Each structure stands twice: as structure tokens, then as C-alpha cells.
Amino acid sequence: MAIKPIEYENGACRMIDQRLLPGEEVWIDYTDYQGVAQAIKTMVVRGAPAIGVAAAFGAAFAAAAIDVDNFTDFESRFVDCCDVLAATRPTAVNLFWSLDRMQKVARQQRHLPIDQLQKKLLNEAIEIAAEDEQINRNMGQYGQQLLPHRGRILTHCNAGALATGGYGTALGVIRAAVEAGKQLEVYADETRPFWQGARLTAWELHQDNISVTVICDNMAGYLMQQGKIDAVIVGADRIAANGDVANKIGTYTVAVLAKEHVPIVATSN
Amino acid sequence: MAIKPIEYENGACRMIDQRLLPGEEVWIDYTDYQGVAQAIKTMVVRGAPAIGVAAAFGAAFAAAAIDVDNFTDFESRFVDCCDVLAATRPTAVNLFWSLDRMQKVARQQRHLPIDQLQKKLLNEAIEIAAEDEQINRNMGQYGQQLLPHRGRILTHCNAGALATGGYGTALGVIRAAVEAGKQLEVYADETRPFWQGARLTAWELHQDNISVTVICDNMAGYLMQQGKIDAVIVGADRIAANGDVANKIGTYTVAVLAKEHVPIVATSN
Numbered sequence: 001m002a003i004k005p006i007e008y009e010n011g012a013c014r015m016i017d018q019r020l021l022p023g024e025e026v027w028i029d030y031t032d033y034q035g036v037a038q039a040i041k042t043m044v045v046r047g048a049p050a051i052g053v054a055a056a057f058g059a060a061f062a063a064a065a066i067d068v069d070n071f072t073d074f075e076s077r078f079v080d081c082c083d084v085l086a087a088t089r090p091t092a093v094n095l096f097w098s099l100d101r102m103q104k105v106a107r108q109q110r111h112l113p114i115d116q117l118q119k120k121l122l123n124e125a126i127e128i129a130a131e132d133e134q135i136n137r138n139m140g141q142y143g144q145q146l147l148p149h150r151g152r153i154l155t156h157c158n159a160g161a162l163a164t165g166g167y168g169t170a171l172g173v174i175r176a177a178v179e180a181g182k183q184l185e186v187y188a189d190e191t192r193p194f195w196q197g198a199r200l201t202a203w204e205l206h207q208d209n210i211s212v213t214v215i216c217d218n219m220a221g222y223l224m225q226q227g228k229i230d231a232v233i234v235g236a237d238r239i240a241a242n243g244d245v246a247n248k249i250g251t252y253t254v255a256v257l258a259k260e261h262v263p264i265v266a267t268s269n
Numbered sequence: 270m271a272i273k274p275i276e277y278e279n280g281a282c283r284m285i286d287q288r289l290l291p292g293e294e295v296w297i298d299y300t301d302y303q304g305v306a307q308a309i310k311t312m313v314v315r316g317a318p319a320i321g322v323a324a325a326f327g328a329a330f331a332a333a334a335i336d337v338d339n340f341t342d343f344e345s346r347f348v349d350c351c352d353v354l355a356a357t358r359p360t361a362v363n364l365f366w367s368l369d370r371m372q373k374v375a376r377q378q379r380h381l382p383i384d385q386l387q388k389k390l391l392n393e394a395i396e397i398a399a400e401d402e403q404i405n406r407n408m409g410q411y412g413q414q415l416l417p418h419r420g421r422i423l424t425h426c427n428a429g430a431l432a433t434g435g436y437g438t439a440l441g442v443i444r445a446a447v448e449a450g451k452q453l454e455v456y457a458d459e460t461r462p463f464w465q466g467a468r469l470t471a472w473e474l475h476q477d478n479i480s481v482t483v484i485c486d487n488m489a490g491y492l493m494q495q496g497k498i499d500a501v502i503v504g505a506d507r508i509a510a511n512g513d514v515a516n517k518i519g520t521y522t523v524a525v526l527a528k529e530h531v532p533i534v535a536t537s538n
Binding site for chain 1: 425485519525526
């Protein structure tokens, strides 16, 4: 049931303006890469996986607008556009991964006529979006097995459907657990300074009828100390090979608190 | 130099409206106990020691308005008024302590004519205010010895001059250290949900030219992990004989983080 923050249809990529949630649900159509770059920069779209999906459509739109007849000229302009998209957000590794993938596809398909290459790149973006949702669903299935049959789960930031191609990473685990019949209550850190928990997590879980209570970030320790949190799930902007995680400010604070108190800690990207 | 949030002059108790800080400095005159009770309830005045001082003036105003000619009648009405004041705030132990002290003085001085008893009670309130400031200054002297000659101090909530009869408890320690020539920088937790750090701590330290940076509550862990916090000082609504402290939501979170990271932890009331 989860919302998809980015939908492609007839040459336009529609994004829900996440800055206006939960007060207003406004969708904006983007048809060129400059618009997509602006959407990432101004946080119309946010969340590492969603940024990756948006950037793929941005690259596809950039490709479609390149009016040349040979690959060398095409690639030179395409790389410039991808560089603009890459400069929109320093933290989300999916952004760079997604743009690399689009550029790799272009190089692999350099033998194609430019108009077919352009179509190919649009299909690749559509596939990146679909794959992201499927990855989330798979992650949800793996992750939900770690959660108790009945319990209270703390989240930080969003890491939900809104942060991805759909379904969510951290919240995807919660969705999958609820779909598997588990009875969960979510405590959502409000997540200062940008309120992703209060504005986005609470909104999307509420849409799916999953019980959610927003707390101030500083309350998490007290709730844990009172034995009211059974597990913590957070998203991740990046995960290193050794398991280190880079994520939203405050994630480390939650990790220290969890180490002190909580039986189950899971990280999902 | 520190501000006094409650000043008595010519039958009126002036309080700075702390709900409007730091945007506006508005002082309100109170001359009856109902007004003082309202000021505590609506958080014009807050901070356990300041509430104790305010309640003492409230009790003195209540006493002054009792128009009877014998102690039995006086006490019956005085106790009723003190009960109203005591019901304004459940957490601040200074509130109950201060009202008990005023009632004890009344009983001890039961032999006095009512008009002299009323004066005596007003003087007692003035003395409670002066004592509170002196206690803070003494605490500051003791506490500042624990702080390094150069360092970065994390605070939570206010526990400053604004929370007391003047000078401050946690911030009093910082003031005393700065007066002793120590070079300190303060990181103030913004302190959700009521923003006492962002609104009050930052304002009063800025007035005193003490370097202060407001952070989101969830940033404290990261700063500690980066080695950027040398000590933590917080206030306390109550301290039990075994050293347990009851204080503003988020204090426990800071304590767990400090246990994980910080060389010096001090609690002052």
C-alpha cells in the first residue's frame, strides 16, 4: 500500500513535494534534468534511494535532450549533465551509484543510434526505480524476521517509502512485519532539524494504518530505560564493508542508547 | 552580570516573561498570589529554583491580603493559598520546599500581630530570593573547579540565571569558571519540546559574552564521539539522597552518552 514518491508517466517524472508534507500533498512534474537537480537540491525529494531513482530519471531526461548524431559528442554532454546531478547532494551514495550506472549503460550501448540510446537510458531509469522497490521488499522480508511478534520499534529519520522507489528500507522492514501479521507499534524520533520523523514517517505509517507515536529525539533514552522499546531500525546513507554506517545526524546517539538498552538492533539501507 | 528573572520592588514582583525570549524582553508585575500561580502554571517563570522564589513571593502576597485579626483564621486561609500555589507545577521540589518554609515561619511567628506577621513573611520571601542567588554563587565556585582551564561544555535545558533567583546552577558553574579566567565554549542542546536551550541558555550566555552554540539534541552523541565535548553540566529538578537525579526529558540520554564518552560529568541543582 505504501506511497511511491516518484512516478514516471508519459515523459514526465512526478514527485511528491516532501517539504510540504504532512500539511499538503502536492505533486510536481519534472521533464528535464535541471528540474530534477533542483528537486534534489531543494529537498522536494530526499532519502538516499529516492535520490538515486530521481537522478536516474534526471540523466534519462538529459540524454533525451542531447541533439547530436555521434556518441562522442553525446557522451561529452551526457557526462556534463550527470556531473550537475551528482553535485546536488554530497551524502547519498545511491546518487553516484545511479549516475555511474546510467553512464555505464550509455558506454555499453555506444553502437546504438542516438535515439535508441536515449530510449534505452529511459528504460534503465524505469528499471532502477522498479529494482529499488523490489530490493526494499526483499530487505523487508529478511529484516522482518528479526522483529518480535509483538513489540515497539524506534525509528530515526524516515527511511520509508518516501525515501525510496517505494515501500521503504527501515519502514519496509516494519511494513513486511505487519504484513506477516506481527503486532508492532512505532515510536518515531521527530528527527531535528528537518523533522523527517515527525513530518514523513508519521504521515506514511498513518496512511498505512500502522500505529505510530512521534517523540522528541531526546526522549528515546528514557523510553529505552523504561523498557518501552524492543528494537531500533534506522536507514543508512552509506554502509562500509566493515559494517560501519553513515546516516542522519542523531543515528549515532540512538546507537549508543541501543547498545546500553535494546535487545535487537538492525540497520537497513 | 547575569540577569535576575524575578525582582521585588515596592510591593510588586516583576518577572521576565520567559515564553517570549529571546524575541522580546517583556517584564510583568505581579501583586497577588493568583497572578503568581498563573505565572508558574503558564511558564512565564520556569526552572525549579526560580519557581521556588516566585512561590515565596506568591505566599507573601497571599499573606498580605488576608484581612483577619487572629492567627487561627490567618493560618487557615494562608494554607489554602499555599495549596493553590503548590498545585501549579508537579516537578519542581523547590516549590514545595519554599511554601513549607513560608508556612513554618508563619507558625513560628504566630505570636506577632497579623500586620507584623505579614511583613515578616514578605521579608522571608526576599531572603529566599537572596539566599538562592548566594547558593548558586557558592555552587558555581565549587563546580567550576571541576572544569578544565580550556574546554567545551555541553548543557541541556537552561539551569541558568533565568531558572533561579539569579546566576544559575549549571550555568552558574560555567559563569564562575569564566570569571575565574577559564576559556570555555558552551554547546547548548536546543532542548525539545520547549526549546529552553535554544531560547534561554543561548540568550543569557550571549548577554554575558560567553561563547555558545546551539545544537539539536540528537547531535550531542556525534560531538562527543568526535571528541568535541570535554564536560557536561545539567540542572536537576530533584536529587535523591543516593545521588539519583530527576530532570528535564533528555537528561538521561545525555547521561548515557556522557558515560560512553566524556571525562567529566557534574550535576548541579
